[in-house]
Amino acid sequence: MTQQVNDAVNCPKCHQEQTFTLYLPVNATLDPALKGKLLKGDLFKVTCEKCGHQFAVMYPLLYHDMDKQFMIQMSENARPAEDATRFRLGQNYRMRCVGDPDHLEEKIPIFDEEMDDRAVEFVKLMLRQGPPAKGDSMQSPALLFAGISKNHPRGPQLFFVTWPPDRKTCLAVSWSDYERYVTIFDKEFAGAGSGRGRWERVEEDYTIRLEADRGRPAPPEK
Ligand SMILES: [Zn+2]
16 A cells, blocks of 8 residues: 655744655555545645645655556656665556656656657647747747547547646647657657656657757757
C-alpha cells in the first residue's frame, strides 16, 4: 500500500505549524482513491487550520500504475529519486520525470489513454510553432494536455490549454491528426526507440533535443 508520512509545515500567512501528510509513493493500482485526490491537486494543498489560508506544499512524489505499467517521478530537479530507481521495472515500462505537479497531472491521463506522450509533445510543438512561415511563434505560452472529448460532434478531440498561468486558451486537435503526428514522430524519430524501459524527461523540448542529438538544425527555441 501507499506509505504515509506526516511532516510539519508552517502556514506562510500566520505561521501556525500543522501536520501535512506525504504519500510515498502513490500507487494508483492499489489506491485509486488517492489517484483521484492527486488529479484534483489535493495532495499538494494545505488549508491552514488556524486562518484558513490555502497554500501549496511541494515534495518529491513518485506515481506508480502497475496495470498500465508506468511510473512518474515528480521532483524539483526532474530526476528519478533513489526510491524510484530501486524498482525493477520491465522493458515495457514507461518511466518519466517531471518538474512540477501540473506536468505530473498532465502525464497521467496521457498514459491512462494509452497515448504516446512523445507524440503529444510533438503535437504541442507543432501547435506552438504553427506553419513553417511562423517559425518564431514559440514565444506563445507553453501548452498542457487537458484531456480528450470522445463524443465531440467533429469526432474525438484532444484538448490543450495554455500554461502557465491562465489555462484559459483552449486548443483542439482531432484524434485523426494526433494519429498522423504519431506516424510522423515514429518515422522521423525512429532512433528515439520506444520510449520505454528507461527514465526520460519528455516535455515540449523533447523533439527539439532529438533533432539536436542527430545533428540536424533544430527548430527555433523560445
Ligand atoms: Zn494560517
